Structures are given as structure tokens and as C-alpha cells.
Amino acid sequence: MAVNLGSNDGGDLVENAEINITPFIDVILVLMIIFMVAAPLSTVSVPVELPTSSAQQQPRPDKPVYVSIKSDLSVTVGEDTLARADLGAALDGATKGNKEERIFLRADKGVPYGELMQVMNLLRGAGYLKVGLVGLEEMAGGAQP
Template sequence: MSMMNDAGGDGLATEINMTPLIDVMLVLLIIFIVTLPAINQAVKVTLPKATAQPTETASKDIDISIQADGTVLWNRVPANLDELRAHVVAAAAAAVPPAVNVYADEQVPYGSVAKVLAGVQAGGLSRINFVTEPVKETQ
């Protein structure tokens, strides 16, 4: 439907051309359809072993070890999660809270390590160090 301009009668159309707008919307729709599955999928990666500069540990630092079978050790003494929480609360009450060195076996599920770390943080210790073995360099 076109309307003629009363002043000049030169036949200018006053309606909006929808074709370019529809083209842009279709292109955006296709882009969203293609990229949405890539955004929702998690990327599966194998985390690399890394080396870090060794830090000096104080004699009063706490060592928490998590063995491959899930056993948790507090300074080389086996402890269940309740005993671990009691040890953490007692250590956090010190004037200068110690650092916690975590020795986790690489076969331990991440969920087990996360539970131990959550217990340590909930008890009031926030300086947590992960101890790893250096990667052997081959030439």
C-alpha cells in the first residue's frame, strides 16, 4: 500500500521496507542456533601437571594428606571428617593461624578433596597450599 504525497505527487512510498530487517533477523537466528550447543557443553580436558617454585614451609604448618583410598590424615595421623573439623577449629584459634599443606593423591576424586577443603575453610583456616611433585624434565 503506497500513499501519494499531497504536496508534490512524486510517488514516494511511506511504508517501511521489511526485507532487510527480516534478513538480519534470520542471520541472527541462524547464528544463535549454531552457537547455542557449543555454549552449553562443558569442555573435557585433562589437566596438566605443573611445576611451581618451591616455598619454604614453617614447622607449624599443618599437613593434610588424602590417600588414594580416601583416608584423610592430619599431620600423618588418620582422622575422620569430624576429627578433622575439631583439629581445624583448634588450629584456627591460634594467634597466627597456620597454613595448611594439602597432599592429595592424584587418584582421589575431586569431590573428596573439595569436602576436605570446605571443612578446612569452614573451620577458619584460609591459607591453603597444594603440594605437587615436580615434573621430570626429559631432554
């Protein structure tokens, strides 16, 4: 508690009931600065490999439509290599125009992420929004098949 030592007629000390919040504000400002500095450091990019998955295998359709990106960055629909500009027309033929059919996208391990995103943008631009990424299944113990 704070004590007021000002002049008093009776000579008795009067207690001051006000709370001093200055130290509290100082602590809050220091914490805010610490979090402002630490937040960008927590989002540092880390190199990752994404070829395997331990997720439960989903049932495949009778005739799945695969779009593949090979290591030389060529794109195939099924077994047919084609130009990226022809991807929408080839998918329309493979799915008989059904834009709701799931497209399975697979890429070689060495394909840059930007190339994968370009093909996904082409799929979205063609109206195919249901895209599944295909990877190798992880065996028990972390070994690949």
C-alpha cells in the same frame, strides 16, 4: 532508496527517505539463535588430569601443615591418620589455633574430585581459608620427577 509509486498530482516520483530495518532485525534474530544454541556446546566438560604444575615454586614455611587424602580416601594431618570429623581439632593443634596459617592440601591422583571438595569444605568450616593445593612439579619436556 525506496520510491513511492502512489498517485501524485504532478506526476513526479517522490523519494522515500525511511530506512527498512526488517532485514537487519531478521539477521540479528538469526545470530541470537545461533549463539543461544552454540553457547551451551562450548561448556562441554573435558576429562583433565591435575597432578603436575609448571608454576614457580613458592617458598615453604618452616613447618608446613599438610593435609593429605590417600587413595583409600583416608585423611591425614602430617603423619597422623584421623577421622574427617576430627580434622578441625587436629588442625587447631598443628597450627596452635592460628587460622591465618596456610594449609597445604594434597591428594592422591585417583581421589575423586568430590572427595577433595568435601575435605576443602571441612577446612573452610573449621575456619582455615588459606588452602594451597600441592602437586608434582613438571620438569622440562613434560616429564615428571
